[in-house]
Amino acid sequence: xxxxxxxxxEYLLNDPTAxxxxxxxxxxxxxxxxxxxxxxxxxxxxxNLMIEEHPNGDRFIVAINIDTRELTKVRQIPPFRRMx
Numbered sequence: 001x002x003x004x005x006x007x008x009x010e011y012l013l014n015d016p017t018a019x020x021x022x023x024x025x026x027x028x029x030x031x032x033x034x035x036x037x038x039x040x041x042x043x044x045x046x047x048n049l050m051i052e053e054h055p056n057g058d059r060f061i062v063a064i065n066i067d068t069r070e071l072t073k074v075r076q077i078p079p080f081r082r083m084x
Contacts, residue, residue, distance in 0.1 A: 027055045052071060
């Protein structure tokens with residue numbers, strides 16, 4: 001189980017520029033990102049499941065506990081090939 005600091009979790013969940021540019025910027029800065037993806041329908045439902053992607057390309061379906069700020073890895077998924 002991982003635990004993010006409150007400000008980091010708030011940033012990851014509420015970044016108003018949450019788009020491809022922001023994702024590339026944050027990954028390049030060494031931060032993991034979290035997002036939903038239609039290819040993983042469970043992340044599109046209101047069940048606190050999201051995709052966590054790390055700068056090294058590792059990706060996981062994670063369950064987010066909003067109250068405790070904990071991420072629990074559910075399973076690993078294939079890396080996403082970003083262009084540029």
